[in-house]
Amino acid sequence: MTHQNNIAITPKLVADHGLKSEEFDKIVALIGRQPTYTELGIFSAMWNEHCSYKSSKKWLKTLPTSGPRVIQGPGENAGVVDIGDGQAVVFKMESHNHPSYIEPYQGAGTGMGGILRDVFTMGARPVAAMNALRFGAPDHEKTRHLVSGVVAGIGGYANAFGVPTVGGEVEFDARYNGNNLVNAFAAGLADTDKIFYSTAKGVGLPVVYLGAKTGRDGVGGATMASAEFGDDIEEKRPTVQVGDPFTEKRLLEACLELMATGAVIAIQDMGAAGLTCSAVEMGAKGDLGVELNLDLVPVRETEMTPYEMMLSESQERMLMVLHPDKEAEARAVFVKWELDFATVGKTTDDLRFRVLWQGEEVANLPIKELDDEAPEYDRPWTPPKAPAPLAATDIPQSDVADAVLALVGGHQIASRRWVYEQYDTLIQGNSLQRPGGDAGVIRVDGHKTKALAFTSDVNPRYCEADPYEGGKQAVAEAWRNLTATGADPLAATDNLNFGNPERPEIMGQLVHAIKGIGEACTALDFPIVSGNVSLYNETNGKGILPTPTIGGVGLIPDWGKMARTGFAQAGDLILLFGAPPAWGTHLSQSIYMRDLHDRRDGPPPPVDLAHERRTGDFVRNLIRAGRATAVHDLSDGGLAIGLAEMSIASGIGAKIAQARRR
Amino acid sequence: MKSAVIVFPGLNRDRDMIAALTQISGKAPATVWHQDAEIPDVDLIVIPGGFSYGDYLRCGAIAARSPIMDAVRAKAASGVNILGVCNGFQILIEAGLLPGALMRNMSLKFVCRDVKLEVTNADTDFTRGYSQGQVINCPVAHHDGNYFADSETITQLEDNGQVAFRYAENTNPNGSINDIAGILNTKKNVLGLMPHPENLIEAAHGGTDGRALFSGLLGRAA
Numbered sequence: 050m051t052h053q054n055n056i057a058i059t060p061k062l063v064a065d066h067g068l069k070s071e072e073f074d075k076i077v078a079l080i081g082r083q084p085t086y087t088e089l090g091i092f093s094a095m096w097n098e099h100c101s102y103k104s105s106k107k108w109l110k111t112l113p114t115s116g117p118r119v120i121q122g123p124g125e126n127a128g129v130v131d132i133g134d135g136q137a138v139v140f141k142m143e144s145h146n147h148p149s150y151i152e153p154y155q156g157a158g159t160g161m162g163g164i165l166r167d168v169f170t171m172g173a174r175p176v177a178a179m180n181a182l183r184f185g186a187p188d189h190e191k192t193r194h195l196v197s198g199v200v201a202g203i204g205g206y207a208n209a210f211g212v213p214t215v216g217g218e219v220e221f222d223a224r225y226n227g228n229n230l231v232n233a234f235a236a237g238l239a240d241t242d243k244i245f246y247s248t249a250k251g252v253g254l255p256v257v258y259l260g261a262k263t264g265r266d267g268v269g270g271a272t273m274a275s276a277e278f279g280d281d282i283e284e285k286r287p288t289v290q291v292g293d294p295f296t297e298k299r300l301l302e303a304c305l306e307l308m309a310t311g312a313v314i315a316i317q318d319m320g321a322a323g324l325t326c327s328a329v330e331m332g333a334k335g336d337l338g339v340e341l342n343l344d345l346v347p348v349r350e351t352e353m354t355p356y357e358m359m360l361s362e363s364q365e366r367m368l369m370v371l372h373p374d375k376e377a378e379a380r381a382v383f384v385k386w387e388l389d390f391a392t393v394g395k396t397t398d399d400l401r402f403r404v405l406w407q408g409e410e411v412a413n414l415p416i417k418e419l420d421d422e423a424p425e426y427d428r429p430w431t432p433p434k435a436p437a438p439l440a441a442t443d444i445p446q447s448d449v450a451d452a453v454l455a456l457v458g459g460h461q462i463a464s465r466r467w468v469y470e471q472y473d474t475l476i477q478g479n480s481l482q483r484p485g486g487d488a489g490v491i492r493v494d495g496h497k498t499k500a501l502a503f504t505s506d507v508n509p510r511y512c513e514a515d516p517y518e519g520g521k522q523a524v525a526e527a528w529r530n531l532t533a534t535g536a537d538p539l540a541a542t543d544n545l546n547f548g549n550p551e552r553p554e555i556m557g558q559l560v561h562a563i564k565g566i567g568e569a570c571t572a573l574d575f576p577i578v579s580g581n582v583s584l585y586n587e588t589n590g591k592g593i594l595p596t597p598t599i600g601g602v603g604l605i606p607d608w609g610k611m612a613r614t615g616f617a618q619a620g621d622l623i624l625l626f627g628a629p630p631a632w633g634t635h636l637s638q639s640i641y642m643r644d645l646h647d648r649r650d651g652p653p654p655p656v657d658l659a660h661e662r663r664t665g666d667f668v669r670n671l672i673r674a675g676r677a678t679a680v681h682d683l684s685d686g687g688l689a690i691g692l693a694e695m696s697i698a699s700g701i702g703a704k705i706a707q708a709r710r711r
Numbered sequence: 712m713k714s715a716v717i718v719f720p721g722l723n724r725d726r727d728m729i730a731a732l733t734q735i736s737g738k739a740p741a742t743v744w745h746q747d748a749e750i751p752d753v754d755l756i757v758i759p760g761g762f763s764y765g766d767y768l769r770c771g772a773i774a775a776r777s778p779i780m781d782a783v784r785a786k787a788a789s790g791v792n793i794l795g796v797c798n799g800f801q802i803l804i805e806a807g808l809l810p811g812a813l814m815r816n817m818s819l820k821f822v823c824r825d826v827k828l829e830v831t832n833a834d835t836d837f838t839r840g841y842s843q844g845q846v847i848n849c850p851v852a853h854h855d856g857n858y859f860a861d862s863e864t865i866t867q868l869e870d871n872g873q874v875a876f877r878y879a880e881n882t883n884p885n886g887s888i889n890d891i892a893g894i895l896n897t898k899k900n901v902l903g904l905m906p907h908p909e910n911l912i913e914a915a916h917g918g919t920d921g922r923a924l925f926s927g928l929l930g931r932a933a
Contacts, residue, residue: 201820204821208821208852209761209762209766210723211761294765295721295764295765298720298721298723299721387720469823470822470823471821471823472821472823473821473852474823474852475823475850475852475916476727476852476910477727478730478909479915492915
């Protein structure tokens with residue numbers, strides 16, 4: 050066997066690891082010598098865009114992340130929000146865009162697996178999932194293959210794991226032809242006094258490896274996800290992980306059982322950059338060093354090198370720091386569930402990250418610096434130019450009935466039933482509103498009246514035309530969709546999908562979208578508690594539509610007083626709330642303009658946040674008072690499509706007259 | 712009336728089934744782990760749905776060969792009522808307690824939706840809460856529910872009243888032969904069905920049509 054750790058570190062090798070030469074110089078300055086091959090791999094894993102947020106950190110810090118109900122904001126595996134009665138909802142949304150384009154079934158499935166693990170790592174049992182999917186044009190040669198693979202992959206994982214999919218989005222636009230988006234959301238319930246964190250505490254304590262064995266799958270996945278696609282995409286298939294929902298389900302049950310014994314001090318799932326990222330984060334957060342002995346890591350392939358073991362992204366694995374006196378009890382739980390349990394290292398007081406392999410030290414790095422000293426960039430950006438408004442005379446007219454029929458049958462508006470019927474939407478027996486409405490709703494298991502509402506929203510057309518207004522709109526729409534069920538919007542998670550941040554115009558989109566998101570979250574008291582950034586969504590230099598997906602969570606105090614999209618009964622009065630008459634109508638960036646007239650010019654409708662809040666609060670009160678029997682937010686397709694959807698959902702028609710203004 | 716739920720790793724509707732049995736009988740069922748050797752003395756044994764052992768082989772094939780199934784077979788032979796739902800149905804077939812096979816859905820896709828079921832034989836312990844020919848709502852959620860058997864077996868099932876439930880009103884979600892949704896053994900103490908009555912037992916589920924199956928079995932009014 051060749052001793053892989055002695056490979057010469059050449060500029061090409063450094064570049065192949067996605068590290069810039071100045072980043073490599075920083076590494077050398079930091080450790081005072083050339084890194085070993087394994088160490089280079091560890092740095093590339095920790096310092097890539099996906100793990101370090103080096104392009105976005107400066108701007109993410111501006112988002113509002115706290116509030117009276119927020120128990121844990123960004124920085125942990127998932128956000129935690131108080132829902133009263135000693136319970137919390139734990140949630141996050143995360144992208145798996147690049148892997149899903151390379152290998153749709155496994156890429157999307159492991160995306161679902163990863164986000165579920167983020168939630169139960171914190172001690173929460175997953176109770177709801179969503180997914181926001183964006184594909185290329187329906188007639189593009191790859192679209193059918195990608196859609197069927199991604200949907201089957203998500204279903205294959207979530208259905209077997211046993212979590213209901215309660216909502217999501219599926220959209221098509223030629224701008225995603227070379228780069229689809231798969232954003233997976235999961236939420237779980239936990240007791241507020243039994244939340245588990247990743248910060249290691251205590252010196253000399255066992256670091257325990259749990260779950261599935263380590264293989265060569267996914268080596269370098271996080272680095273792959275931090276680069277653009279070129280024509281060599283087929284060669285990247287080995288960087289995609291393979292999912293095993295059966296093991297994940299056992300891991301869930303074993304982890305929750307283990308947590309109940311009080312044995313767990315700290316826990317971190319092995320997601321992107323596997324063993325490296327989880328060990329470094331647990332140590333660095335707790336101001337502790339970590340020593341790992343790779344000879345003790347359960348492997349499923351022979352002759353794995355330390356480099357491969359440290360960078361493998363094999364799924365369904367966890368790292369824990371355990372109370373030493375409870376190790377035997379903990380082991381018994383994992384033996385019962387037939388999962389691997391191996392003490393692979395210990396916490397130390399020297400703040401070093403040391404990796405041993407066959408009696409040799411293959412890495413010895415300063416642990417805090419690996420995490421905290423990751424490069425942070427203030428990338429140059431150019432402010433996006435606001436498009437000029439369209440003149441009223443420039444709006445093409447159509448017969449209303451023809452337009453409605455064309456839109457209802459078009460790919461943007463048509464029912465997504467063919468997608469969500471492939472997901473188990475009712476497992477756990479708590480689904481009160483399944484996909485197809487404004488928000489999915491589940492009961493809080495064990496509580497008589499409480500329910501949680503979930504929605505996922507963004508309008509990438511708006512974000513492309515005006516990232517600032519588009520960012521505001523994404524948050525406002527999520528808030529509005531939750532409100533439409535009668536829920537109090539609690540908090541949100543953001544999944545920011547953009548192109549190459551090294552291009553100033555893309556960076557400008559990111560900066561402006563975050564500004565819009567931040568402003569809306571502040572105005573609506575709707576903090577961001579978790580999230581994920583996916584950059585470099587480009588193929589051969591062509592970027593996607595800027596897509597900052599917002600996952601929103603709301604609390605319904607009494608689901609007996611909840612609104613649905615479908616009309617409740619014939620004879621009810623239909624009211625339109627919102628924009629005052631003086632605002633007129635707005636058609637640029639609408640689906641009507643894009644899909645019926647092939648027009649993508651003009652600004653999106655502006656969002657008046659104070660007005661949004663007043664309207665939403667009013668509508669929510671109507672629902673709570675039992676006066677509103679059906680509520681639907683107006684978005685794509687406007688009033689006409691809103692009414693059509695309320696009719697289709699109920700089988701009850703509507704007669705509409707020119708509004709009488711009072 | 713006492714019940715027990717068998718739990719294999721990878722099942723995921725065990726909690727739904729336990730909740731339904733508890734709610735309707737007022738008493739939590741015993742849970743039997745797949746490595747247990749014995750099943751307590753109960754009147755009803757349920758194998759719930761899910762993906763036992765990941766269903767990476769033929770659905771239910773591994774669970775059907777685990778030791779606890781010998782105990783299930785013995786209980787079935789002694790006349791105890793056995794109910795298998797979804798993966799539980801697949802396991803009962805793989806274990807030889809019910810005839811035929813459950814193939815991949817005709818669409819080749821997982822399907823989760825509400826269907827209509829006709830109660831084809833209301834004269835059994837499982838179905839006496841319904842009337843003969845009654846059409847009820849029930850959700851399905853499966854990838855492999857396309858029931859098939861050779862023509863001789865089908866004739867026998869039909870002639871002996873062993874077809875308990877049939878998809879009605881053109882709602883067959885999987886292409887199963889004769890619209891079969893659930894079948895009984897010859898003694899009619901073993902029922903396997905693909906739909907999930909345990910997910911339609913209270914107002915929050917949008918209906919209570921599944922309740923009568925359990926209340927009939929458990930001897931209590933719904």
